[in-house]
Amino acid sequence: NAGVTQTPKFQVLKTGQSMTLQCAQDMNHNSMYWYRQDPGMGLRLIYYSASEGTTDKGEVPNGYNVSRLNKREFSLRLESAAPSQTSVYFCASSEGGMRETQYFGPGTRLLVL
């Protein structure tokens, strides 16, 4: 089992460009999450999907959109990147709700110039 995979591993964007971060899990989990991690700020939830077909905003959703394509895949889109979105992005999944064990991917490092 690969667990949670994320692509790309690293990306450089110019301000105003768009991109989609991809995430897939092979554990048949119902819930999936997108976090961002910044120095001194810890992990902050951007969006989550409690089940296929549903998505909800987290703590810092502005500037992002998500799509739960199917049970395996959960993508995060930046429509018009800003330097403030420079961060490390982690996708995670869990069998049930947030307080169950979350399994994280390796992360995507994004630099917006």
Next chain:
Amino acid sequence: QKEVEQDPGPLSVPEGAIVSLNCTYSNSAFQYFMWYRQYSRKGPELLMYTYSSGNKEDGRFTAQVDKSSKYISLFIRDSQPSDSATYLCAMSSYGNNRLAFGKGNQVVVIP
């Protein structure tokens, strides 16, 4: 006041020492307490999970919860260089589908 407070460190200890980490929180409804370990340039992984108050031990790791003081701790005995990582506390309450993370505490174990 932040909902979850965690001293970011870094904390440097010699190999074999006991590492003591803690988090304080303000929400008395929290009942589920977790410690995640994150190696450099990797995603976090669950290390310990406790429900309500009390202690839980797993090998060299002990997690403690003191709900009366709103304080949780993680102890690492006989620390090894491989324990060098960032440790994040996280907590949740029943019926609330939300997980509150601390900022993480960097630990360096010096051989």
